[in-house]
Amino acid sequence: MRIHVPGDAAALALGADAVAAAVLAEAARRGLDVTLIRNGTRGMIWLEPLVEVEADAGRTGFGPVTPGDVASLFDAGFGAHPLALGRVEDIPYFAGQTRLTFARCGLTDPLSLDDYRAHGGLEGLRAARAMTPAQIVQAVTDSGLRGRGGAGFPTGLKWNTVLGADGPQKYIICNADEGDSGTFADRMLMEGDPFVLIEGMAVAGLAVGASRGYVYIRSEYPHAIKVMQAAVDVMADLLGDFTVAVRVGAGAYVCGEETSLLNSLEGKRGVVRAKPPLPAHEGFLGRPTVVNNVLTLAAVPWILANGAAAYAAQxxxxxxxxxxxxxxxxxxxxxxxxxxxxxxxxxxxxxxxxxxxxxxxxxxxxxxxxxxxxxxxxxxxxxxxxxxxxxxxxxxxxxxxxxxxDSVDMAAQARFAMEFCAVESCGKCTPCRIGAVRGVETIDRIRAGDSDAIAILTDLCDTMRDGSLCALGGLTPMPVLSALTHFPGDFAGQEAAE
Missing domain, CATH: 3.10.20.600 (Ubiquitin-like (UB roll))
Structure with a gap:
């Protein structure tokens, strides 16, 4: 019997390790031969820990499972049970998806190359090796792939710039500094299907002539760091002349901005760089560099394996x-x-x-x-x-x-955005460094009943948007002004009322 219990951080936070231990203990008590596989998560967090059992009809799911449920699952022969969900692929939330980048996540053993190959892994790299660098770049361009980590910059255009740049050494940098609230896809993919990211980086290296790559991961992701380091070791002999190394950042939000990340990767303080020059011309160690998000690079193998047109059709x-x-x-x-x-x-x-x-x-x-x-x-x-x-x-x-x-206080949310910027600012530019502090003070004045401060806040937001060197200060006005525009009643004398 083959049983899958996720080793993903979200599942672990909900007790997956204890469930896995209970499965092994119960199997041993009953004298049953059970193979336990720690897969990634399927992404249905409300069902975690999600236990899956292999059957002729496919993987059957049970969840959310606690250690106390395990004995009754064995008693039921992993059949009819109050926690039974049927075939995992038939769960409406899962069945409605179009899984390309995450096709293997939660399905395979994250560190099994046999599993990876059996589910289409390495086909993109194989296809890329039969193409010229220009052909690879053209395929990515034709696919319409854009950066999945921020502003949606065309990936093919970025790669083409690095391809045409001169330099004795070029680099592929994966930005895995996932710091936005409400985001976890980078972590989920690195923990559940790390090989696809490495394969995507190797394809990028072939496309632009880079022989070295780095995955920059925030320190708050210990499980992703461990899995990625192991995956790099497993794949090392399959990448030809391309090498990949994992580097761990200290968790500064601003290091999600590509030039701050490059400074940190070089051992410097994580502050933004003025542009030009662009990283594509002078990036890591002053050399031409591709900097892409995890999800961008992980989409590349599917595109190369299945064709640009198939991706662009979506x-x-x-x-x-x-x-x-x-x-x-x-x-x-x-x-x-x-x-x-x-x-x-x-x-x-x-x-x-x-x-x-x-x-x-x-x-x-x-x-x-x-x-x-x-x-x-x-x-x-x-x-x-x-x-x-x-x-x-x-x-x-x-x-x-x-x-x-409808219980949310939107004025408090706007204040949080300004305070977040004040705390996370690298200090490089005045609008972000000082404007965010003044913004918190101004929101407090509005909430205390000073309606004249609304005009001050809007002017301050314009200054931050126009004068900041990176997205931190430049985008902070967006949540503040949207909250003020759409929910003005939340700002009217809140502190006085409290």
Whole structure:
């Protein structure tokens, strides 16, 4: 009997290790031959720990399982049981997805090359080795793949710039410094399917002529760090002249910005660099460098293996392919949902997430991390696409969706955004370093009943947007102004009322 219990950090936080131990202990007590596999998560967090048992008809799921449930699962022969969910692939939340980047996550043993190959692994790298660098770049360009970690910059354009740059050494840097609230897809993929990220980096190396790669992971991800380091060792002999190393950052939010990350990777203080020069020309150690997010690089093997046209066939407008949507906050069904661009925000919140966990009405949704705009219900018809969200005054960013019910204080949320910027600012530019501090003070004045401070806040936000060198200060006005615009009543004398 083969039983799967996730080793993903979210599942571990919900007791997966104890469940795994109980499975092994119960099997030993009964004298049963059980093989336990610690897979990644399927992304249905409300069902974790999700125990899966292999059967002729497919993997059958049970969840959420506690150690106390394990004996009764064995008694039932892992058949009819109150926790039985049927075939995992038939669970509506899972069955409705278009899984390309996350096709193997939760399905395979993360560190088994045999599993990886059996489910299409290394086919993208094989295809790339039969192509010229220019052909690889063209395939990525034709696919329409854009950066999945922020502004959606065209990946093929970035790669083509590095391909054409001169330098004795070029680098591929994976930005795994996932720091946005409500995001976990990078971590989930690194823990559940690390080989696909390494394969994507190797393809990028072939495309631009880079022989070295680094995965920069925040220190708050100890499980991802451990899995990635092991995966690098397992794959080392399959990458040819391309080498990959894992580096751990100290957890500064600003190091999610590519030039701050490069400074940190070089052992310097994590502060933003003025541009130009771009990292594509002078990046790591002053050499031409590709800096891509985990999800961007992990999408590349599928594109090379299945063709640019197949990837570009998904999505809408200039937003092609699939996007791993991360549902968090006050959600009935929190987790990861990979689908083609084009779902409306309302479909994501009401149909997929199932509304709020509290059962109260949804009041606001923040998309794109702590610097993303707050969308009220009258904007829920906005399609999930880069330009569509830009046009509605928001951003997709890392595709984190955080749901709030009608008990939320939007003025407090706006204050949090400003305070977050004040704490996390690297101090490089004045609008971010000082503007965020003044912003917190100004929001407090508004909440205390000083309506004249509203004009001060809007002017301050304009200054931050226009004068900051990176997204931290430049985007902080977005949540503040969206909260002030859509929920003005929350700002009216809140502190005085309290």
């Amino acid at each position: 999505g809408l407008g200039r937003s092609r392919g699939t996007v791993p949507i991360q549902i968090a906050g006050n959600a009935r069904y929190p987790g990861l949902y990979e689908a083609a661009f084009g779902l409306t925000l309302g479909q994501i919140v009401d149909d997929i997430a199932g509304g709020t966990a509290t059962g109260r009405p949804v009041r606001a949704v923040q998309v794109g991390g702590p610097l993303g705009a707050y969308f009220p219900r009258d904007k829920f018809d906005t399609p999930f696409g880069y330009e569509d969200f830009d046009g509605a005054g928001g951003l997709i960013g890392h595709a984190g969706v955080v749901i709030f019910d």
